Amino acid sequence: MMIDIFARDLAARYVALWNEPDAGLRRAAIRELWAEDGAHILHPPQEAREAAARVGFAASTFEAHGYDELELRVTRAYEDFVAPGVYVFRPGPDVVRLRDVVKFTWEMAPAGGGDAAGGGVEFLVLGRDGRIKADYQFPGL
Template sequence: MTTTGTTTANPTRIALRTLADRYLALWNEPDAGLRRKALEELWSDDGLHVLQPPQDMREQAEGLGFTEVKLEARGHDALEYRVTRAYEEFVAPGEYVFRARGEAEQLRDVVKLSWEMAPAAGGEALGGGTEFLVLGEDGRIVTDYQFISL
């Protein structure tokens, strides 16, 4: 926002950008100890990450007779495993990084942020997704709904 030629920062916008930056940094963090610390600071003790599986996985499950497929990780240990697995598969080999796409938005206790997975050397994104983060009273994530888009 601009007033009389002076630019003042919007505290809500800064807080949202900080949350989005911290969230994405977690998925790119190479140090396991720092990754765990960041996770505990971001998520509540009983935090839940719910991933909508990609369409091909849902179709395979339907072929096996499953009408609903959801992937969940609850609590710091399960969340750590989930984040570490994604890090090891996509980031650790040096091929990709996760980065923000656009600005985060907030409506009451829900934050929406979009991200993309891009080559570590730079270039066009190969995939991405959108997170809907439900925040607790302490500002930590209670539930993270992740929608992958390829």
């Protein structure tokens, strides 16, 4: 039987991970949120797909599997967007759960406040223990 998880809490912890400055805390949060064989599957923005196509790669998805790759993915996003002090990630208000799937939106907003500069939709497929088995990310509000 699926462990009962409050979808809003899960979405808040998930988004907080991407803002976490401490590498050790990020690593621990990844292990708490994802199953050991969990995956993050990103539908890359159009410009990324076009850049990959120019050099001969079909980039229909970008994928990270397992804790090491997930940590690299989250760390890179943190370093590129949050660490410079330009942006923060925040969850949207529209978190819903249907059986083993949690869906929510998120925003990338200026660190000083203001309107979102970007964002997307997240679909988290949960395992029986309540941890993420598959994380499908669709950037672009």
